[in-house]
């Protein structure tokens with residue numbers, strides 16, 4: 001019997017929609033998923049195909065494969081951004097639902113923000129994935145409640161300061177530069193904008209936003225800010241006719257207060273994070289197995305940067321594969337990473353659109369995206385085997401309509417569970 005794993009998931013402890021307990025429940029509900037339920041989950045492809053009168057044999061095939069993955073999902077890894085929050089809740093819920101008795105496994109990890117200077121294109125944000133284990137192994141369900149609690153405590157003692165430093169960095173640089181520019185510009189006219197106000201504004205926006213990716217758990221200390229947060233606060237101080245107008249007049253690209261959010265301002269450099277993690281591993285009780293998240297995602301982003309809108313233009317994609325490839329070479333050859341995330345459904349759905357033309361375009365985009373995912377997965381696996389490093393795989397689910405689903409992505413993820421053990425073998 002082949003079992004599967006999902007080693008990349010988010011909860012409301014960072015920017016996911018589902019709480020850690022809800023994610024645990026989804027994971028446990030999978031056994032017994034029916035074909036109809038899977039077909040439902042594969043909307044909007046099904047709906048579009050039907051409306052366009054397309055043959056849905058392919059879709060049924062996809063749904064069957066998807067159901068098989070979901071029904072044999074054995075291991076889940078929680079990898080919230082720069083935080084270990086929610087670990088106990090998820091573990092507790094899994095235990096309550098009898099995960100241990102049903103042979104399930106739970107790994108605690110994290111996705112860490114960093115920024116790397118890529119060849120030719122300069123700084124670009126980069127995410128590292130870490131999974132934790134100690135001398136007793138990686139599966140937190142394989143130990144008693146008390147042992148698991150001790151593990152999480154030791155994990156925090158060993159690694160939390162690094163996470164906190166990264167969060168502080170994320171909150172600091174772009175925010176401060178932007179706030180200083182705004183306050184300088186309106187000096188003497190209005191009272192200066194404070195950091196506390198910005199945080200409160202960001203949380204207000206997130207709370208009323210219908211975009212689930214911007215729902216931020218107030219427990220998480222990282223507060224992403226956007227241009228409109230500044231615009232709202234300025235408008236509240238009597239500047240401009242509306243927040244939208246303030247955004248257009250002051251914060252639009254190349255407007256007077258526009259500050260590009262270059263990744264090197266936003267994050268701690270990748271080399272520094274890797275050095276710190278590897279240094280800690282030498283004396284930590286709980287060690288971090290370190291890898292690179294979604295290399296295909298950087299290929300996609302860098303190709304867009306090179307190519308502009310024509311993402312699937314050959315020149316940009318080819319060059320981007322080389323640029324990301326050489327970054328992986330550097331990390332792997334210096335022994336700083338142990339794996340790359342080869343299996344990853346790296347695209348987002350767009351909101352459903354109504355006209356036939358839009359639907360056709362949407363379907364074509366999805367097919368192009370699937371093709372890109374197929375090619376980039378093969379490329380990443382090849383890269384890993386060339387360099388003698390390991391492979392990881394996960395959905396990167398945020399439990400929203402637009403993001404991939406736990407375990408099977410958009411129906412094209414099937415990461416075998418036996419590869420998990422290899423990631424942790426020392």
Ligand SMILES: [Zn+2]
Pocket residue numbers: 111127293294
């Ligand atoms: Zn990521």
Ligand SMILES: [Zn+2]
Pocket residue numbers: 008010111396
């Ligand atoms: Zn992620």
